[in-house]
Amino acid sequence: MVKGPLLLLGASSFHKGIDIGAPEGTNLYAVCDGIITFVGFLGGGGYTITLSNDSMKITYCHVSPNFIVSVGDTVVKGQHISNVGPKNVYGVVGNTYKDKNGEPTNGATTGCHLHLGVRINDKYTNPLNLFNKSDE
Secondary structure (H helix, E strand, O other): OOOOOOOOOOOOOOOOOOEEEEOOOOOOEEOOOEEEEEEEOOHEEEOOEEEEEEEEEEEEEOOOOOOOOOOOOEEOOOOEEEEEOOOOOOOOOOOOOOOOOOOOOOOOOOOOOEEEEEEOEEEEHHHHHHOOHHHO
């Protein structure tokens, strides 16, 4: 069972993860100890960070492009690793995602939020199944 700070207000239903509505700049924390294995722009996920721990990979999507961690960094549960990113991002080569006004977005998004995805042995699982109610 993963333990650590997690805000669940505004979470949508599971769709290879959950969406957690939050204002731009909201702090995001490591939900477990691990190693940062990806940092960059990832299509529909927008700016993304992946935290790996043994057979588990946690993806934080639609984060700030002002990364505070790098690939190879070791992080501990509860460590501040990112912030919720902006809805609109500019200058990303190959970004095909746009809002209704034609402005480029931080992946497939209509507003600021965190998309939290969890894979165990490369199979997506509902992140809500991994957290104790007392962890909120």
